[in-house]
Amino acid sequence: MNDGFFERAWGVVRQIPEGRVASYGQVARLMGAPRCARQVGYAMHGSLGVAGGVPCHRVVFADGSLAPGFAFGGPGEQRRMLEAEGVRFLSSGRVDMKNCSWEA
DNA sequence: CTTATGACTATGA
DNA sequence: TTCATAGCCATAA
Numbered sequence: 001m002n003d004g005f006f007e008r009a010w011g012v013v014r015q016i017p018e019g020r021v022a023s024y025g026q027v028a029r030l031m032g033a034p035r036c037a038r039q040v041g042y043a044m045h046g047s048l049g050v051a052g053g054v055p056c057h058r059v060v061f062a063d064g065s066l067a068p069g070f071a072f073g074g075p076g077e078q079r080r081m082l083e084a085e086g087v088r089f090l091s092s093g094r095v096d097m098k099n100c101s102w103e104a
Numbered sequence: 105c106t107t108a109t110g111a112c113t114a115t116g117a
Numbered sequence: 118t119t120c121a122t123a124g125c126c127a128t129a130a
Contacts, residue, residue: 005127005128006127006128023112023113024111024112024113025112025113028112033126033127035112035113035124035125035126036112036125036126036127037112037113037125037126038110038111038112038113038125038126038127039110039112039125039126039127039128040111040112041110041111041112042109042110042111042127042128043111043127044111045110045111056111059111060111061111061112061113062112062113062114063113066111067111067112068111069111070111092118
């Protein structure tokens, strides 16, 4: 099953609770690959066509910014989705990781 | 086997 | 503070 790097990443992302966000490096570390943050992001791209509904919108940059070029229907959609789950945003357009960072 | 790519992160200016 | 560059590593060709 989870023999692939991507599937492992999806498994970790699925564990992110609602109203929380995790950075790519955070997910990478939990899957046993603390240096593979980029590969996690790459796996998220593949998760768009995967059944099981991977909450890839809860994965953000280490500084709390959202992924550029991303689109579930529009970059503004991701922010709207996170706000709907209770995630707070700062005036700078970044997630308030100070209070919304995921705690495994 | 090597090369190219990239939804990252850390560092420096 | 923002912007640019280097390093990192899995996947595809």
